[in-house]
Amino acid sequence: MKVTFCGAAGIVTGSCYLIEFGNKKILVDCGMFQGPKEITRKNYLPFTFDPKKISHVLLTHAHIDHSGLIPKLFRKGFRGKVFCTAPTKDLSRIMLEDSAYINEKDVQDENRRRRREGLALREPLFTMDDSRKSLRLFSSVNYGRRIKIVKGISARFRDAGHILGSSIIELFVEEKGRKTKLVFSGDLGQWDVPIVRDPTIIKEADYLFLESTYGDRSREDFEGKEKALYDAVKKTFKKGGKLMIPSFAVERTQELLYFIHRLIKKGKFPKERVFLDSPLAIKATDVFRKHGAFYDEETKRSFATPFTFARLENLVTGRDSMRLNNYPGPCIIIAGSGMCTGGRIRHHLKHHLWEPENTLLFIGYQAEGTLGRRILDGADYVHMMGVKVAVKAKVERIEGFSAHADSEELLRWANGFEAKPKKIFVVHGDMDASTALAKRLKSQGYKTHIPKLGETVKLN
Numbered sequence: 001m002k003v004t005f006c007g008a009a010g011i012v013t014g015s016c017y018l019i020e021f022g023n024k025k026i027l028v029d030c031g032m033f034q035g036p037k038e039i040t041r042k043n044y045l046p047f048t049f050d051p052k053k054i055s056h057v058l059l060t061h062a063h064i065d066h067s068g069l070i071p072k073l074f075r076k077g078f079r080g081k082v083f084c085t086a087p088t089k090d091l092s093r094i095m096l097e098d099s100a101y102i103n104e105k106d107v108q109d110e111n112r113r114r115r116r117e118g119l120a121l122r123e124p125l126f127t128m129d130d131s132r133k134s135l136r137l138f139s140s141v142n143y144g145r146r147i148k149i150v151k152g153i154s155a156r157f158r159d160a161g162h163i164l165g166s167s168i169i170e171l172f173v174e175e176k177g178r179k180t181k182l183v184f185s186g187d188l189g190q191w192d193v194p195i196v197r198d199p200t201i202i203k204e205a206d207y208l209f210l211e212s213t214y215g216d217r218s219r220e221d222f223e224g225k226e227k228a229l230y231d232a233v234k235k236t237f238k239k240g241g242k243l244m245i246p247s248f249a250v251e252r253t254q255e256l257l258y259f260i261h262r263l264i265k266k267g268k269f270p271k272e273r274v275f276l277d278s279p280l281a282i283k284a285t286d287v288f289r290k291h292g293a294f295y296d297e298e299t300k301r302s303f304a305t306p307f308t309f310a311r312l313e314n315l316v317t318g319r320d321s322m323r324l325n326n327y328p329g330p331c332i333i334i335a336g337s338g339m340c341t342g343g344r345i346r347h348h349l350k351h352h353l354w355e356p357e358n359t360l361l362f363i364g365y366q367a368e369g370t371l372g373r374r375i376l377d378g379a380d381y382v383h384m385m386g387v388k389v390a391v392k393a394k395v396e397r398i399e400g401f402s403a404h405a406d407s408e409e410l411l412r413w414a415n416g417f418e419a420k421p422k423k424i425f426v427v428h429g430d431m432d433a434s435t436a437l438a439k440r441l442k443s444q445g446y447k448t449h450i451p452k453l454g455e456t457v458k459l460n
């Protein structure tokens with residue numbers, strides 16, 4: 001049996017493992033490369049395997065860095081099955097359609113320029129049609145049930161506690177009477193956070209493929225986040241200002257709504273409205289509402305409807321969103337994109353970033369080169385949407401709103417195995433993060449390896 005690391009090796013994004021067993025080939029994840037240009041360029045390279053020969057994709061969760069190239073796989077001839085949980089299937093639908101829309105639009109814009117410059121036109125990575133057709137190949141599976149994939153290989157999905165429906169995948173391989181078990185951590189969540197359950201402890205593995213996004217970091221705790229959020233709300237409302245929160249559509253937005261709902265229930269701010277101004281986040285929140293069975297016990301206990309409350313208003317159309325420009329007085333505005341690189345948050349920044357009574361609150365990582373990062377780094381003004389905007393609003397940040405386990409939790413999870421796996425492949429992290437985690441694992445007696453992109457390893 002061979003495993004090839006087609007993505008998320010030495011980097012965070014593009015998660016994709018090719019598993020070859022006799023003449024059978026399956027993938028675990030088929031994710032998009034995200035981030036700076038030298039990384040996203042890889043999306044346009046041909047697959048290093050023949051998509052027509054892949055019989056199955058086992059999908060850990062709906063994030064684009066795990067699912068994003070499935071429509072491209074379809075475009076290049078894949079007609080097999082995609083197995084994932086029910087929430088992953090529903091979230092993938094909105095994520096992959098959104099991604100196709102953005103991709104088609106970007107290529108259109110680029111081709112307009114290319115035509116002007118007399119250059120060859122580019123083909124989109126995939127189209128809306130590819131996305132929709134690839135989604136028909138998705139089948140949902142339950143947690144904890146062992147399912148046959150192909151002769152000699154079966155799989156079991158376990159809750160990874162990262163985003164709703166996220167999975168750890170156990171792969172059971174039998175070759176000439178010899179059994180080998182592979183465990184793919186997927187992205188692991190944190191313990192004791194709202195909405196999602198704790199990551200499932202797995203007791204046995206011959207080989208473990210372990211994510212390391214936060215392999216060199218620790219996070220703030222739950223109570224800290226709620227208090228920091230409340231402080232930002234209180235200070236802003238006292239000045240009569242608006243609290244603008246750029247947010248990612250899946251999980252982050254719902255976690256935020258959960259905390260806001262809790263504060264409202266505690267009577268912390270009695271009348272101000274909360275606007276969710278992102279069509280993608282609204283759709284994602286509907287998926288969360290639909291799959292209440294997947295919430296953790298505490299969420300089920302404390303709320304009948306964690307993401308529905310009277311003062312929450314969904315702004316679906318562009319016109320609804322524009323009306324908010326003239327909304328008088330304090331309110332909370334949640335809008336995409338999370339790093340202010342696009343989406344409706346930019347309109348709100350244009351209208352409200354120069355007013356000192358407002359607050360811009362970051363709850364997510366701001367990558368180098370993004371508008372969010374420039375503001376967070378203390379720019380006095382920014383150029384955006386063709387205008388110059390002074391940064392007079394208060395700029396704040398809350399750390400710890402992350403769906404990822406930190407280094408302590410990754411170790412805690414790895415230590416759940418009753419016998420040490422023969423080897424741990426440390427993946428899905430920047431080199432610093434992967435190296436730091438591998439070092440800590442090694443000091444506890446684990447055998448580790450940080451694979452290179454494209455590397456193939458033979459197992460038994």
Ligand SMILES: [Zn+2]
Pocket residue numbers: 061063162187
């Ligand atoms: Zn993820």
Ligand SMILES: [Zn+2]
Pocket residue numbers: 012015063065066187428
């Ligand atoms: Zn990921």
